[in-house]
Amino acid sequence: MNGVFPPAPEIVRDESELDDWLTRPRPELVDFIRSVSSPLVILGAGGKMGPTLAVLAKRAAQLADHPLAVIAVSRFSDQAARQWLEHRGVATVSADLLAREAVQKLPDAANVIYLVGLKFGTRENPARTWAVNTLAPAHAAERYPQSRFVALSTGNVYPFVSVAGGGAREKDALTPLGEYANAAVARERIFEYFGQMHGNPMALLRLNYAVELRYGVLVDIARKVFTGEAIDVTxxxxxxIWQGDANEMILRALLLASSPPVAFNLTGPSVLSVRTIAARFSELLDRPVTFVGTESDTALLSNSECLSGIIGSAPTSLDTVLRWTANWVQNGGRFLNRPTHFEVRDGKY
Ligand SMILES: NC(=O)c1ccc[n+]([C@@H]2O[C@H](COP(=O)([O-])OP(=O)(O)OC[C@H]3O[C@@H](n4cnc5c(N)ncnc54)[C@H](OP(=O)(O)O)[C@@H]3O)[C@@H](O)[C@H]2O)c1
Structure with missing residues (x-):
């Protein structure tokens, strides 16, 4: 592709502009997508990231003139997500990945992106969290023994680390606190186990906080500043990382999948301070901000140098996302109302 990728807009006015921007492929992705054979199956595509990820892949293939079918698989608890996908040329299949027979019937694919996970509600029903994060990966890995996998994991697989150290690295021990995080370690280990057994290439991506304008840690902070709620900085x-950038890297990580499976941290380049970000929102929103608590010297942080050293760092600047977020909050943009609970320090979600 020789088209010029436009500069980031000053503001994002509505959901149609937001979705357009989130699914607009950069030339790097358009070039890469030519190497992805059809179909690309995306498991767990009905959640916060899957729809824009699937459409990003589809648009990249269209721009590359590459005949790639993108198949989004989910239970589609949110039927609107299903229609949104179909309307944009992504095929959908409704399936519960906890049902082994249903997974066996999924279409063949040489490339699989795996997004299924469960975090919230663990405190009330830990058994469900363990089932979703262990049985579903086992069913998927068993169904696709020869496929190349990119499977999402989370930065929660690490324990809290010292802020001064710049974030956990891939070789660090996976000894986190709490049942969700340990079930997320199990999700990785199940993929590794099947990867070792089948010898198919896999990349595990430990994501720390995708953000867009309808949800995410930046929205959580901005909304508090806007409504005058004190910000706890403990x-x-x-x-x-901007979700559009995260989705691009998830797709391009297919290139990095290997046997035995390899893990990468996926996040933005910097350690961000809640206090500094809230102060910037206070400026952008023209509202005073108040703080409670004192910063602990440990936090859930990961270092993404390894992945960015191979495929480049996230192109969307932090200040751009802060401006978009402030404008969205100020102008009554729609929110998913799914708080990240980034304040949690006891591992209970
Ligand atoms: N977003 C973030 O900031 C973030 C941060 C760290 C890690 N991650 C990881 O990235 C992955 C994708 O993130 P996300 O924010 O899109 O997660 P999400 O909103 O929870 O989406 C995952 C989707 O998987 C589907 N799913 C769950 N159980 C299923 C089952 N039994 N069968 C079929 N589908 C099932 C659900 O959609 P249906 O109800 O339609 O089935 C769910 O919405 C997650 O696994 C998460 O661990 C995300």
């Missing part, structure tokens, strides 16, 4: 530091 969990004082975090990493995040």
């Amino acid at each position: 969990s004082g530091y975090f990493n995040c």
Whole structure:
């Protein structure tokens, strides 16, 4: 493709502009997508990231003039997500990945992106969290023994680390606190186990906080500043990445899948301070901000140098996302109302 990727807009006015921007492929992705054979299956595509990820892949293939069928698989608890996908040329299949027979019937694919996970509600029903994060990966890995996998994991697989250290690295021990995080370690280990057994290439991506304008840690902070709620800085530091950038990297990570499976941290380049980000929102929103608590010297942080050293760092600048977010909050943009609970320090979600 020789088309010029436009500069980021000053503001994002509505959901149609937001979705357009989130699914607009950069030339790097358009070039890469030519190497992906059809179909591309995306499991767990009905959630916060899957729809825009699937459409990003589809648009990249269209721009590359590459005949790639993208098949989004989910239970589609949100039927609107299903229609949104179909309307944009993505095929959908409704399936519960906990049902082994249903998974066996899924279409063949040489490339699989795996997004299924369960975090919230673990405190009330830990058994469900363990089932979704272990049985579903086992069913998927068993169904696709020869396929190349990119499977999402989370930065929660690491324990809290010292803020001064710049974030956990891939070789660090996976000894986190709490049942969700340990079930997320199990999700990785199940993929690794099947990857070792079948010898198919896999990449595990430990994502820390995708953000867009309808949800995410930046929206959580901005909304508090806007409504005058005090900001607790006890969990004082975090990493995040613009969801459009994260989705691009997830797709391009197919290139990095290997046997035995390899894990990469996926997040933005910097350790961000809750206090500094809230102060910037206070400026952008023209509202005073108040803080409670004192920053702990540990936080859930990961270092993404390994992945960005191979495929480049996230192109969307932090200040751009802060401006978009402030404008969205100020102008009554729609929210998913799914708080990240980034403040949690006891591992209970
Ligand atoms: N978003 C983030 O900031 C973030 C941060 C760290 C890690 N991650 C990881 O990235 C992955 C994708 O993130 P996300 O935010 O899109 O997650 P999400 O909103 O939870 O989406 C995952 C989707 O998987 C589907 N699913 C769950 N159980 C299923 C089952 N039994 N069968 C079929 N589909 C099932 C659900 O959609 P249906 O109800 O339609 O089935 C769910 O919405 C997650 O696994 C998460 O661990 C995300």
